[in-house]
Amino acid sequence: MKIIAIGNINKAPTPEQRQQIMPREVPATLKLYLDGKIEQFWFRQDKPGVIFLMNVESLEQAKATVDALPLVTDGFATYELMQVGPLAPLGLLIQGK
Amino acid sequence: MKFQLAASLVAFVLCVASTVPGRAQSQVPPTPTTRILAIGTINPGADVAAARAILPAEVRETVKLYLDGKIDQWYSLQNRVGVAFILNVTDIATAHDMLEKLPLGQAHLMSFELIPLGPLNPLRQLQGMAPASP
Numbered sequence: 001m002k003i004i005a006i007g008n009i010n011k012a013p014t015p016e017q018r019q020q021i022m023p024r025e026v027p028a029t030l031k032l033y034l035d036g037k038i039e040q041f042w043f044r045q046d047k048p049g050v051i052f053l054m055n056v057e058s059l060e061q062a063k064a065t066v067d068a069l070p071l072v073t074d075g076f077a078t079y080e081l082m083q084v085g086p087l088a089p090l091g092l093l094i095q096g097k
Numbered sequence: 098m099k100f101q102l103a104a105s106l107v108a109f110v111l112c113v114a115s116t117v118p119g120r121a122q123s124q125v126p127p128t129p130t131t132r133i134l135a136i137g138t139i140n141p142g143a144d145v146a147a148a149r150a151i152l153p154a155e156v157r158e159t160v161k162l163y164l165d166g167k168i169d170q171w172y173s174l175q176n177r178v179g180v181a182f183i184l185n186v187t188d189i190a191t192a193h194d195m196l197e198k199l200p201l202g203q204a205h206l207m208s209f210e211l212i213p214l215g216p217l218n219p220l221r222q223l224q225g226m227a228p229a230s231p
Contacts, residue, residue: 002172004134004172004181006212022219022222023222023224025219026219026220026222026223027223027224029217029219030220030223041217042131042132042134042214042215042216042217043128043214043215043216043217043218043219044212044213044214044215045128045130045213045214045215046212046213050217051134051212051214082136082174082175082176082181083174083175083176084172084173084174084175084181085172085173085175086172086173087159087171087172087173087180088173089152089155089156089159089173090156090160092152092153092156093156093157093160
């Protein structure tokens with residue numbers, strides 16, 4: 001199943017905290033991509049944060065996956081998860097309605 | 098005007114973000130906006146029957162946007178009525194105008210939240226990205 005995960009920074013880490021966390025956060029994110037759980041990733045341009053398109057077994061698995069990322073475990077980020085699927089209304093085009 | 102303000106706010110945020118890189122104290126170059134995530138939901142209190150009546154026209158106009166190359170990816174939300182599009186558009190005002198012109202937008206039945214997206218800038222911080230690495 002596909003999930004759009006919107007990661008928000010709730011509490012900005014200090015430069016010292018960033019130096020401590022980001023060397024763990026970035027490889028952990030890339031590993032999720034290599035594992036196939038993150039299919040696409042983007043950086044938010046309007047405020048600090050990330051957007052992932054995830055490919056997972058369940059909403060619970062998606063939640064457990066992002067909640068294990070260092071910025072979440074250390075209390076700086078939270079993720080909003082939205083399950084998405086095929087654009088169902090396109091079906092109207094073959095029903096001829 | 099509002100968007101100019103938003104743009105300068107973005108520039109400010111990027112400036113602030115670039116002063117606190119994780120790896121080094123050098124400037125982190127910004128990444129460009131390459132896509133926009135648009136999350137469309139039915140307005141609170143909207144007439145669902147009216148929305149359903151408009152849906153066939155909405156679908157046709159949405160497909161036209163796709164065929165024009167404006168919609169890169171499209172999904173239905175699964176736990177509420179709505180859609181999520183990844184747009185091949187980089188300007189928020191342009192995306193807003195484009196989506197407002199869709200039939201459900203014209204009828205004030207659907208609104209879009211727009212999030213500008215770019216490449217995952219922190220990938221620069223990976224150890225293997227250091228110039229000295231083989």
